[in-house]
Amino acid sequence: MCEATFYGVGVGPGDPELITLKALRLIKGAPVVAYLASDEGSSQARAIAREAFVDQSTAQIEIPICMPMSTDRSLANKAYDEGAALIRQQLKAGHDVVFLCEGDPLFFGSFTYLLERLQAEFSCQVVPGISSVNAAAAELKHPLTMLKESFVVVSGRHTDEQIRTALNDHDSVVIMKAGRARPRILNLLGETGRAEEASYLEYIGRENQRIETNLNRLTPEAGPYFSLFVVTRKERNSR
Structure with missing residues (x-):
């Protein structure tokens, strides 16, 4: 070698x-x-x-x-x-x-x-480097998981059923590479009743960073490759 x-x-x-x-x-x-x-x-x-x-x-x-x-x-x-x-x-x-x-x-x-x-x-x-998942939590000043909460990372490239299952079965969900799948992800968040628990971030840590904690302000159209959704329960398992 x-x-x-x-x-x-x-x-x-x-x-x-x-x-x-x-x-x-x-x-x-x-x-x-x-x-x-x-x-x-x-x-x-x-x-x-x-x-x-x-x-x-x-x-x-x-x-x-x-x-x-x-x-x-x-x-x-x-x-x-x-x-x-x-x-x-x-x-x-x-x-x-x-x-x-x-x-x-x-x-x-x-x-x-x-x-x-x-x-x-x-x-x-x-x-190793700091991932966008960790950077997103830091920008939101919001814990990804606490105690017994479950946590899963999926991609916008996953099927509707896979993303739907993640949203239904887990407390905290990060959906990476949301870009082209953004309209589909917004529909799935609404369908599973988790839209109000979600935040959207793009270009984290860069000059053109964008954070939306109210998804009603997010248009249902394709976004940039460097974007993700962070979804956590409103009622946290903090004890």
Whole structure:
């Protein structure tokens, strides 16, 4: 196994000050930094970690992995294959590679797909980051769970029945990746009688952050990818 290490480094949900000291150190010292990028070359993860690139004393190689906007999974897999090939080349040359991942690398993280492709060949390490779930609770100043309360995380990509079951069976529910599914999620929250217990957040920790605690002010149309719902019981199990 090659001596170089592939690092998955969580940079948090958006606030640059939420990056851990370990993540900052690794990014600053990495000979190679990789991240997902748009076709125009912009990267949310790199923007969050921007402080790590200030006053660099040594040159770094950057590997932007361009992800298609399409929902076609085959195109995404092709992008991950190409990105893994570029990272593999650097690792084989003996260069450590740090991959920047929004939130936490192993919690709905894009790092997972690169890890699948590289961990059999190279040493891999993970630096956890603050997830949007934890950041959302902090912004709301509202506990996710207390004592015997149950807690589940689902995605807007789940079926209506799966989301409905989560809302009916659990005290606290976070629905990630709400974006395109927002109208459907709003209907399910109303159907299960939990709309008044829900808050909606998007772009947590960023300049364009939005929080709605009254879902009546939320239009039933698709929202941004970086959005979620937090649902907790009005009557908390606090004893």
